[in-house]
């Protein structure tokens with residue numbers, strides 16, 4: 286599956302490079318586009334966070350099979366204190382934030398967290414839902430303990446479902 290990584294804001298260059306490498310190793314055909322600013326209307330000055338859905342929407346103007354926004358800003362959605370990422374289900378756009386991934390972590394752990402969150406959101410764009418298997422990358426992370434516990438890979442049933450979805454008419458080629 287082709288993925289265009291779009292840096293939003295000032296994400297760390299080394300983290301972006303490692304994420305692109307790790308996605309390639311995970312089987313994604315990843316290329317990195319030019320950095321861009323987050324849409325001003327997405328910013329909530331009272332919360333000092335960006336609305337994840339507004340940032341995600343702004344990614345839709347990019348062409349390409351699938352677009353993964355990567356930002357250093359903290360993201361939120363109505364009703365949630367923060368989100369690690371967001372994606373359009375059966376869509377083309379996904380978004381992750383690196384803001385919280387470095388907490389209590391050595392560089393290797395932060396790197397692994399970024400890959401897991403990216404693969405998770407890309408899984409949603411394929412059409413996968415959350416998975417009950419706590420080791421599966423599609424498990425919903427409430428906190429970084431969940432993220433650290435899960436692997437960066439799809440469980441057997443999610444992988445089978447991903448392959449099935451990819452064969453549907455109009456599906457993106459994996």
Ligand SMILES: [Zn+2]
Nearest residue numbers: 405409415425
């Ligand atoms: Zn999810």
Ligand SMILES: [Zn+2]
Nearest residue numbers: 416421440443
């Ligand atoms: Zn699964």
